[in-house]
Amino acid sequence: MMKKGEHTNIKESPLFWPANVKGNVLWVLDETLIPQRLHYIKVHNLRESVNVIRRMKTRAFGQFLVVMNTFLLEMNKVGTAQCAIPTARMLKRVKKTAAALNNSRPTFPFPEVTSIVVNWAETALKNNLEIRPFVSKNIMGYLAGIRARRLERVCKIADVIRNGDSLLTHCNVSGELAMAASICQQQGKEIHFFATETRPYFQGAKLTCWELKRVGAKVTLIADNAVGSVMADGLVNKVIVGSDRSCANGDFANKIGTYQIAVLAEEFGIPFYVLTQPSNKVKKGSDIPIEIRKAKELLIHSGKRIVRGPVDGFYPGFDIVPHKLVTKAIAIDVN
């Protein structure tokens, strides 16, 4: 493990912390514009937050940040209102915010996150504390803690990577892999990445290649269908992927395609690492609801229809990797 402070000059990837509240505006990195543009969407209210989530402007950890920051935004807006809102109405407002966020998309565990904030509001009420400052301070402290623990996980990832490694990754792990690559460079490790394209959104091609290149790492893009081939040719010796949701038994959900990479890694005896946020809320993978996205997301690319006629597309947004295929979970504790 690295010594403390040794990685203080690591350049932060914009994807590491893609949403932040300043005053009455929540700034959300529009990940769909990367690598063409580095642009932040200004979110002013709950409705706009839900919209940003539904349109997948941000994903995974970014979604978590948007959820937490949306409560902060709502608190800040009340703070600037001329009349203080009565406590009971404030709790109602927090619960309304939670409900709207919970209903935005099925796979991400929104209720697990929003219930934390609702509990804080209820705790404040029980203890005769003003809800707004109590919840706001809790959110800010909570996020600061997560930030520190994610930086720790970046170091854990760098520890797993050895000199000479060729690592395959899928989709995008929100800045952490690029920052770990940056640490590895400072440690003098020669490493190489294969990034899958990750159809249909091309997060691997657009985000992972972009942020790995930003830190000067070597990265080669492959189509999702070339994973078996590069493994068979001995071009990959480790797999590191993220997770959108973890189960008590070690199963996890991640971007569609992760599962087949895990099966192929096992076939070739390649160690398979996953970045997780341990949770006991869901027992096993089959309990996770899989979001089926609209077929048009497969059928249309860059505004142009790939397939003509009434062809159906089936686009499960995620798949489940059973724990038996995981060599090691590189964990973060969000609680």
Place this chain on the structure above:
Amino acid sequence: MMKKGEHTNIKESPLFWPANVKGNVLWVLDETLIPQRLHYIKVHNLRESVNVIRRMKTRAFGQFLVVMNTFLLEMNKVGTAQCAIPTARMLKRVKKTAAALNNSRPTFPFPEVTSIVVNWAETALKNNLEIRPFVSKNIMGYLAGIRARRLERVCKIADVIRNGDSLLTHCNVSGELAMAASICQQQGKEIHFFATETRPYFQGAKLTCWELKRVGAKVTLIADNAVGSVMADGLVNKVIVGSDRSCANGDFANKIGTYQIAVLAEEFGIPFYVLTQPSNKVKKGSDIPIEIRKAKELLIHSGKRIVRGPVDGFYPGFDIVPHKLVTKAIAIDVN
């Protein structure tokens, strides 16, 4: 097996016979324009033929047809010349044509095909026959035989398909699967197809979905990375793919992605069928040279760059499936 004549009203897919000589013009279906347009490229000479192959305007069986028909085109051009070409010069011309075609792309077994024509020319010379009509008649007879045997294979495919089947296919098998689906419909079999997109050219999305829909078959498009997921969910009970090159031991080469589908099919105990053209020219899969295509074919889509900056892409055009992963080869004999 179907009785003879039972499938005479099968609608032929344009992909089944995508290249044909009429007089001094070789008409080649531009598969890159499908499904937007059904357009045939006019090829007038050897240079244009090689160009059509290099630019992947046609693939697999289409390439074979282009090769054979290029000789026919060259013969026809000579036939219309005012002076008959001396026999020795004619043989030289056939060999020059063969050499140019052999050097057009590495993975497809061009020498295996062109050597057949060169042998005919040499046989004619040995037997004091005029090369031009001898070779032309042989090519036409040979192609007619292949056409009949491919129609037979279409029936064999239909035989393998059972009522209620849900079949996964990858890339495109040049009309045969669609025509088999058409037979199945007439036999009253209720079947369904999953077609993989097949990055980076989207042959599955553009060709397979298009031709299956043309015959009224049910087809659902999935991303290449969703294969493991649909198999895990029990949505597929058979895999049928084509092959670009077969080996004596039963290994075969096909579009990149075929190999990992074969591994996943075995993982789930799903029967894996491959359409082959048996050949003893190559002993085993590892003897097949794999063409590495240009990275820009991954990085640019619809003329738009997906990834910014100096990111490398690795695009092996094909991969090798070892025979142990094949449940049954549905064979055609080209010799």
